[in-house]
Amino acid sequence: DAGVIQSPRHEVTEMGQEVTLRCKPISGHNSLFWYRQTMMRGLELLIYFNNNVPIDDSGMPEDRFSAKMPNASFSTLKIQPSEPRDSAVYFCASSYTVLGQPQHFGDGTRLSIL
Amino acid sequence: TQLLEQSPQFLSIQEGENLTVYCNSSSVFSSLQWYRQEPGEGPVLLVTVVTGGEVKKLKRLTFQFGDARKDSSLHITAAQPGDTGLYLCAASGTYKYIFGTGTRLKVLA
Numbered sequence: 001d002a003g004v005i006q007s008p009r010h011e012v013t014e015m016g017q018e019v020t021l022r023c024k025p026i027s028g029h030n031s032l033f034w035y036r037q038t039m040m041r042g043l044e045l046l047i048y049f050n051n052n053v054p055i056d057d058s059g060m061p062e063d064r065f066s067a068k069m070p071n072a073s074f075s076t077l078k079i080q081p082s083e084p085r086d087s088a089v090y091f092c093a094s095s096y097t098v099l100g101q102p103q104h105f106g107d108g109t110r111l112s113i114l
Numbered sequence: 115t116q117l118l119e120q121s122p123q124f125l126s127i128q129e130g131e132n133l134t135v136y137c138n139s140s141s142v143f144s145s146l147q148w149y150r151q152e153p154g155e156g157p158v159l160l161v162t163v164v165t166g167g168e169v170k171k172l173k174r175l176t177f178q179f180g181d182a183r184k185d186s187s188l189h190i191t192a193a194q195p196g197d198t199g200l201y202l203c204a205a206s207g208t209y210k211y212i213f214g215t216g217t218r219l220k221v222l223a
Binding site: 004033042043045048091093102103104105106107108 | 147154155156157158159162202204211212213215216
């Protein structure tokens with residue numbers, strides 16, 4: 001069975017550019033999560049969706065960040081404009097329900113903003 | 115704010131040694147998960163504990179959920195280099211799923 005698929009695996013871009021990260025959750029999972037991981041702050045929840053609807057976006061750091069889930073099999077996380085402090089590994093995860101069920105993670109996108 | 119504090123933050127041991135990692139909170143959780151993350155990959159689920167006092171074993175790994183469901187421990191017997199990684203506990207908070215601060219384990223051959 002295919003796991004959570006994220007693309008790209010690596011992204012290097014200059015400050016001010018738009019960055020779009022993509023995620024395909026596991027088929028049948030109805031909850032999707034976006035995380036950011038850094039050495040300093042650990043794994044931080046940015047936003048999660050249930051049945052394609054954003055439930056909690058309180059972790060989104062600024063208006064420069066936005067996330068969409070147009071259908072059950074695809075989500076995007078967009079940063080516009082990007083800044084060097086956005087450099088991190090961004091993970092997407094999915095699960096059967098919002099809370100209580102273990103999450104299945106993709107391999108992440110390593111983002112470097114120069 | 116619900117937090118999951120893990121200790122120690124870093125641990126470097128020799129192959130064959132035993133170790134215990136702790137996950138503590140002031141909140142009560144309905145369930146708690148342990149994940150392991152290796153470099154360049156996402157966290158992978160190891161186990162879920164649900165009942166206070168529950169003990170689960172996964173080969174050389176023993177997981178325990180505290181009686182009050184506020185804390186958990188992970189014990190590794192005879193650690194091997196393949197156990198190296200970041201160990202994360204996670205639990206369902208009031209409105210969101212939260213991860214612990216992590217324990218970075220390195221097992222030296």
